Amino acid sequence: MAEVVIVPDARAAGALVADAIARxxxxxxxxxxxxxxxxxxxxxxxxxxxxxxxTDLSLVRGFALDEYVGIDPAHPQSxxxxxxxxxxxxxxxxxxxxxxxxxxxxxxxxAGADYEAAIEAAGGVDxxxxxxxxxxxxxxxxxxxxxxxxxxxxxxxxxxRRDNARFFASIDDVPMHCITQGLxxxxxxRHLVLLAFGEGKAAxxxxxxxxxxxxxxxxxxxxxxxxxxxxLDEAAATDLALADYYRYAYANKPAWQRL
Ligand code: PGA
Numbered sequence: 001m002a003e004v005v006i007v008p009d010a011r012a013a014g015a016l017v018a019d020a021i022a023r024x025x026x027x028x029x030x031x032x033x034x035x036x037x038x039x040x041x042x043x044x045x046x047x048x049x050x051x052x053x054x055t056d057l058s059l060v061r062g063f064a065l066d067e068y069v070g071i072d073p074a075h076p077q078s079x080x081x082x083x084x085x086x087x088x089x090x091x092x093x094x095x096x097x098x099x100x101x102x103x104x105x106x107x108x109x110x111a112g113a114d115y116e117a118a119i120e121a122a123g124g125v126d127x128x129x130x131x132x133x134x135x136x137x138x139x140x141x142x143x144x145x146x147x148x149x150x151x152x153x154x155x156x157x158x159x160x161r162r163d164n165a166r167f168f169a170s171i172d173d174v175p176m177h178c179i180t181q182g183l184x185x186x187x188x189x190r191h192l193v194l195l196a197f198g199e200g201k202a203a204x205x206x207x208x209x210x211x212x213x214x215x216x217x218x219x220x221x222x223x224x225x226x227x228x229x230x231x232l233d234e235a236a237a238t239d240l241a242l243a244d245y246y247r248y249a250y251a252n253k254p255a256w257q258r259l
Pocket of ligand 1: 002039040138
């Protein structure tokens with residue numbers, strides 16, 4: 001089972017995860033980070049700015065989880081733009097080392113295989129940051145995604161398009177298709193760190209952490225991973241049956257056993 005850490009708020013979660021990332025980079029300057037978009041990881045990226053100030057990041061590499069298909073890469077809500085704005089530019093990463101799946105319609109049929117090959121050539125992802133959708137998706141692996149899936153085109157659910165409409169002028173502007181790392185791709189990362197905040201995520205979190213393994217609950221794939229950490233605020237932890245145990249285990253965690 002994943003380690004579940006319940007913290008007071010998103011800011012505390014950001015500091016905790018940023019510290020774990022910084023320690024990985026200190027040991028391995030060419031760390032491969034798995035980068036998530038959406039609102040959830042923003043406190044991590046914010047905290048990284050302070051935590052990594054003065055650290056040489058010139059060798060750090062990154063792979064985003066997903067991208068919309070058919071969106072202009074220069075559109076402010078393309079994940080290429082979001083990753084540049086929230087991660088690459090503020091941290092001063094080398095843009096050539098940070099990859100986002102290619103969502104352009106030309107060549108889309110081999111873009112997934114190309115992305116898988118690039119991740120493999122980099123030696124795999126060391127630490128993968130994840131959010132979770134209200135419908136349980138991780139990456140854009142909507143319910144029904146195979147646990148063995150690799151990077152490919154998916155159709156977004158209406159629920160996801162509604163959730164993401166806040167980033168666009170209207171729901172009609174939210175693309176219908178995406179290209180996303182698969183659940184199988186995500187499971188190959190060496191450490192998964194899933195974050196969730198707010199009561200809107202509580203049901204999806206409980207299904208992912210404590211529910212049965214099921215393609216209907218894509219986040220439950222993390223139960224198959226040997227090193228998965230779930231960092232939640234109190235509201236996102238509301239539906240967890242074993243919340244008291246997670247608090248107890250974390251409070252008594254041996255000092256040498258870091259996140
Ligand atoms: P959010 O999205 O962080 O914007 O809530 C999470 C997700 O869709 O994975």
